[in-house]
Amino acid sequence: MWRASVLTIFPDMFPGPLGTSLAGKALASGAWGLDVVDIRAFATDKHRSVDDTPAGGGPGMVMKPDVLGRAIDATATDERPRLLLSPRGAPLVQERVDQLSRGPGVVLVCGRFEGVDERVIAARGLEEVSIGDYVLSGGEIAAMALIDACVRLLPGVMGAPTSSAEESFADGLLEYPHYTRPQLWEGVAIPEVLTSGDHGKIAAWRRAEAERLTRERRPDLWAAFLRRFRSGSRTG
Numbered sequence: 202m203w204r205a206s207v208l209t210i211f212p213d214m215f216p217g218p219l220g221t222s223l224a225g226k227a228l229a230s231g232a233w234g235l236d237v238v239d240i241r242a243f244a245t246d247k248h249r250s251v252d253d254t255p256a257g258g259g260p261g262m263v264m265k266p267d268v269l270g271r272a273i274d275a276t277a278t279d280e281r282p283r284l285l286l287s288p289r290g291a292p293l294v295q296e297r298v299d300q301l302s303r304g305p306g307v308v309l310v311c312g313r314f315e316g317v318d319e320r321v322i323a324a325r326g327l328e329e330v331s332i333g334d335y336v337l338s339g340g341e342i343a344a345m346a347l348i349d350a351c352v353r354l355l356p357g358v359m360g361a362p363t364s365s366a367e368e369s370f371a372d373g374l375l376e377y378p379h380y381t382r383p384q385l386w387e388g389v390a391i392p393e394v395l396t397s398g399d400h401g402k403i404a405a406w407r408r409a410e411a412e413r414l415t416r417e418r419r420p421d422l423w424a425a426f427l428r429r430f431r432s433g434s435r436t437g
């Protein structure tokens with residue numbers, strides 16, 4: 202079973218949104234598992250301290266390597282990748298999500314304060330992963346985003362097996378626009394081709410729209426798509 206272990210100083214935040222909808226149903230049915238580890242339980246002083254002042258001075262606090270190291274050692278006893286949620290990390294992309302969802306699961310370390318002592322990152326081989334170029338107050342919401350993205354790809358979790366194959370990023374493109382009834386809403390009709398019943402034309406329209414949106418909104422993705430297309434590998 203795919204398993205996520207989350208190390209946090211706020212264990213009560215979990216499962217949070219992961220306990221509802223698709224992920225929640227899959228969790229309840231045993232399609233995936235969640236262990237939440239309270240980092241504070243590995244503190245040894247009477248105040249159960251998990252942080253200390255930054256070496257060299259400056260604002261804020263830093264998570265202590267000894268406490269976090271013990272929490273990781275007690276949790277990451279198998280081959281699952283160990284990820285530290287971090288704004289400095291490699292941006293999380295669908296390709297990495299696909300890889301993670303095909304593996305045994307993840308061990309996720311949630312930072313707080315100014316972050317984590319650098320030595321524990323190196324010593325425990327933590328892979329730093331960011332969910333975007335902005336700063337959250339802690340890694341928990343980032344961990345939830347990563348878990349949600351993985352869990353929906355697990356076998357049997359999403360309704361139709363083709364759901365993820367056509368989504369944004371699956372072919373390096375953003376997804377085409379969607380429409381549903383009513384046919385006319387506020388004077389705007391559903392594009393005629395979508396109600397034509399001609400599956401070939403619908404597929405061609407969707408493809409053209411996906412390419413247009415990607416070109417207009419994400420020049421970075423569009424350039425990468427063109428590079429792959431020209432080198433003869435659309436999915437690689």
Ligand SMILES: C[S@@+](CC[C@H](N)C(=O)[O-])C[C@H]1O[C@@H](n2cnc3c(N)ncnc32)[C@H](O)[C@@H]1O
Pocket residue numbers: 285286287288289310311312313314315316317330331332333334335336337338339340341343
């Ligand atoms: C206030 S942030 C620390 C920011 C850090 N001082 C910096 O400037 O890079 C506290 C924690 O939130 C989490 N976090 C914040 N932004 C994140 C992001 N974009 N992606 C993933 N985790 C994030 C990390 O675990 C981080 O250690």
